[in-house]
Amino acid sequence: MSAETGRTIETTGAAHTEALGRAVGEVAEAGLYLALDGELGGGKTTFVRGLAAGLGAAARVASPTFVIMREYCGRLPLYHCDFYRLEHGGDIAELELDACLERGVVAAEWASLFEPPRGARVLAVHFEWTGDEARRVTMTAHCERTRKLLAGIKL
């Protein structure tokens, strides 16, 4: 994979993964769809905590598992959702992800359970457990805009 479409970072603790999310939040623009996947406890919510901080949201991010979606107010609104529970009887249409993307950034945990909305600018982030405190985080751009965004992230 070329350097501009994918970047892999070995993080050495939760704070490191959070810093990665913050770096993405600092350059994020409306329409960005972060498709977060990987195992339980991989660091998806931890990453979103940093993302929210990078977008300038003051609130602490909690897991959206039991509410399906939470909104955070920063430089742009951040819509944090979790598709894990939706898979068991929820309706993704109710989230109105298209409208969310017009206004701000969507970060979806267990994203691969559903197709991203048409026209979403997808940056996929995959988390793998490589040790108690270590995670391999692979970010993959799915369009030209997210390729540029990925190239611009300061790590």
Ligand SMILES: Nc1ncnc2c1ncn2[C@@H]1O[C@H](COP(=O)(O)OP(=O)(O)OP(=O)(O)O)[C@@H](O)[C@H]1O
């Ligand atoms: N390098 C690391 N990156 C991220 N989290 C780490 C790291 N090392 C240890 N951790 C710990 O792993 C856990 C990650 O939990 P988190 O809720 O972010 O995962 P998740 O992918 O959202 O899980 P779930 O699938 O249950 O939603 C936290 O307890 C965090 O402190």
Ligand SMILES: [Mg+2]
């Ligand atoms: Mg989570």
